[in-house]
Amino acid sequence: MSLKCRKCHQPAVVNMRQHKLALCEAHYLEWLPAQTQRTIEKYHMFTREDKILVAVSGGKDSLSVWDILLQLGYHADGLTLQLGIDEGIRYSEQSHAYIEKFIRDFYPQAVLHTVDVKAAYGAALPEIAARDDRAGERPCAVCGLIKRHEMNRLAYELGDTVLVTGHNLDDEASVLWGNLFHWQIEALVRQSPVLPADRPGLARKVKPLCRFYERDMAAYALLRGIEYVYDECPFSVNASTLRNKLTLNEMEQEQPGTKMQFYAGFLTARERGLFTLPEAEQVPLAPCARCGQPTSAHGLCAFCKLWDHR
Numbered sequence: 001m002s003l004k005c006r007k008c009h010q011p012a013v014v015n016m017r018q019h020k021l022a023l024c025e026a027h028y029l030e031w032l033p034a035q036t037q038r039t040i041e042k043y044h045m046f047t048r049e050d051k052i053l054v055a056v057s058g059g060k061d062s063l064s065v066w067d068i069l070l071q072l073g074y075h076a077d078g079l080t081l082q083l084g085i086d087e088g089i090r091y092s093e094q095s096h097a098y099i100e101k102f103i104r105d106f107y108p109q110a111v112l113h114t115v116d117v118k119a120a121y122g123a124a125l126p127e128i129a130a131r132d133d134r135a136g137e138r139p140c141a142v143c144g145l146i147k148r149h150e151m152n153r154l155a156y157e158l159g160d161t162v163l164v165t166g167h168n169l170d171d172e173a174s175v176l177w178g179n180l181f182h183w184q185i186e187a188l189v190r191q192s193p194v195l196p197a198d199r200p201g202l203a204r205k206v207k208p209l210c211r212f213y214e215r216d217m218a219a220y221a222l223l224r225g226i227e228y229v230y231d232e233c234p235f236s237v238n239a240s241t242l243r244n245k246l247t248l249n250e251m252e253q254e255q256p257g258t259k260m261q262f263y264a265g266f267l268t269a270r271e272r273g274l275f276t277l278p279e280a281e282q283v284p285l286a287p288c289a290r291c292g293q294p295t296s297a298h299g300l301c302a303f304c305k306l307w308d309h310r
Contacts, residue, residue: 008024014216014223016213018256018260025223029220036069045162045194046161050162051160051161052069052074052075053163053164054076054079055079057095058228059166059228060228061166062165062166063098063221064209064217066164068208070106076164079112079154081114082096083117098227099112105225105227115154142306146306149293152205153293156293161204162204163204168217169211169260173248174241174242175191176263191270192267199285202294211263286298290304
């Protein structure tokens with residue numbers, strides 16, 4: 001027997017086992033933005049007076065969260081980074097094409113800020129990673145460093161009060177699993193739906209999709225008609241976060257709701273002060289001598305040091 005929508009009793013197109021909730025297309029497209037608004041309010045992410053910058057990659061999550069925020073009436077511009085990681089795969093070029101198509105199809109008046117790393121700094125990601133000891137076989141650490149720096153820099157320079165990323169529940173649970181497995185205390189302290197702008201030069205960073213499963217967002221993009229890049233980054237093959245996701249997916253299959261319980265339980269423990277650092281262990285930050293962004297290093301921050309090897 002086919003499932004019926006809980007709200008209108010028409011045939012359901014989405015069945016969320018973790019919520020024991022089945023919905024038709026129309027009610028699902030209402031439900032997910034409404035739940036996003038609840039998440040925004042629950043964690044005090046931002047208000048309608050805030051100026052928001054959404055980090056957009058061309059994938060389902062980032063395009064969907066941008067779409068949802070604009071539907072909800074927030075002032076949200078987009079930001080995309082071109083890192084020059086094509087190497088014959090054309091990944092970044094395809095990603096940018098999907099972002100432009102999304103704007104044409106849904107929000108022709110939307111504002112998109114694009115940072116071309118090679119044009120701005122003189123080298124693309126593969127060139128930078130090749131001379132950095134952290135890269136190893138994959139440039140993911142260097143890529144993350146560049147993205148964090150440039151997203152924060154542009155948000156701060158544009159006067160945006162909030163930086164939004166499209167991390168979903170699967171992303172957060174996977175990172176949490178890895179941090180707990182290796183007891184990365186500082187990472188656990190910082191993992192949160194909201195990172196406050198608690199130092200000069202920092203933008204507030206928030207994750208409105210942190211309580212939605214990856215499949216929830218895939219269903220939303222499909223039903224909404226949002227086309228997105230399906231391929232993973234070519235450098236993400238064998239990444240530990242992907243292995244963590246496979247493990248958690250197996251657990252979720254056996255017991256629906258496992259990921260949500262895992263992540264929500266962590267947030268509850270965090271709110272109760274379980275994951276904190278003593279004041280004596282908190283690393284002091286000072287402005288980078290070159291870019292001005294807060295850093296724990298003396299002199300130049302890690303980002304600025306990348307370019308001194310040219």
